[in-house]
Amino acid sequence: MISSTETRKTLSTYELIWKTVCQIPKGKVATYGQVASEAGFPRQPRMVGYALHALPPHSGVPWHRVINAQGRISFPKDSAACKKQRRLLKAEGLVFHGEVLDLERFGWLNDL
DNA sequence: AACGTGACAAGGC
DNA sequence: AGCCTTGCCACGT
Numbered sequence: 001m002i003s004s005t006e007t008r009k010t011l012s013t014y015e016l017i018w019k020t021v022c023q024i025p026k027g028k029v030a031t032y033g034q035v036a037s038e039a040g041f042p043r044q045p046r047m048v049g050y051a052l053h054a055l056p057p058h059s060g061v062p063w064h065r066v067i068n069a070q071g072r073i074s075f076p077k078d079s080a081a082c083k084k085q086r087r088l089l090k091a092e093g094l095v096f097h098g099e100v101l102d103l104e105r106f107g108w109l110n111d112l
Numbered sequence: 113a114a115c116g117t118g119a120c121a122a123g124g125c
Numbered sequence: 126a127g128c129c130t131t132g133c134c135a136c137g138t
Contacts, residue, residue, distance in 0.1 A: 013135065032120050044133055045120040053119055054136090066119080074119040081119080 016040060017051040024065040027092050029101060030108035031069045049074065064088040065108075071101040 020039040024030050030038075032045035041047050052063050064085045068074045075082035077099065086096065094106050104110060 036120085041134090043121085044135095046118065046133065047120090047135070049119040050117095050135065051119095063119085068119080069121060085119095 013041070013047060014051040014054055017048055018055065018059070018061050021048075021052070021061050021063060021066060024062060024108050026062075026065075027094065027106070028108045029065045029067050029089065029094065029103070029106050031103070032066060032074070033069055034108060035066055045069075065092075067101060071103045072099050 017035060017039045020035050021030075023038070024035075032048040033043075035048045036042065036044045039048070048066065052061075052066060055061055055063055073082050073085050075085065089101070090096070094101060
């Protein structure tokens, strides 16, 4: 088991997180904390945000399926990025209640 | 090598 | 409900 405090040189922390994000099935969303835990970094949701921010475009990683614990998109409400993410999620069939997404319903690993 | 920053989260007011 | 504080830790200066 890889410790969260262990330093990784060969495989970057980013790659581990990206791989985890790629495991989120279409039509589902995961929170930053959830991705962090699954990637082997419990209690480090910020690492996920950091990794996604460093994500190069055209990576094929479904970054839009990652939202915050409140079920909201972690971008300023009017930002282009926020609109894009919301569009991508709607395209996958997810329904927003205002700004919020129902994690009980669309959350990854919620009702398997 | 120290310091500030960040696409977060949880807890206190 | 919102706002502030604290924990967390990789990265670029």
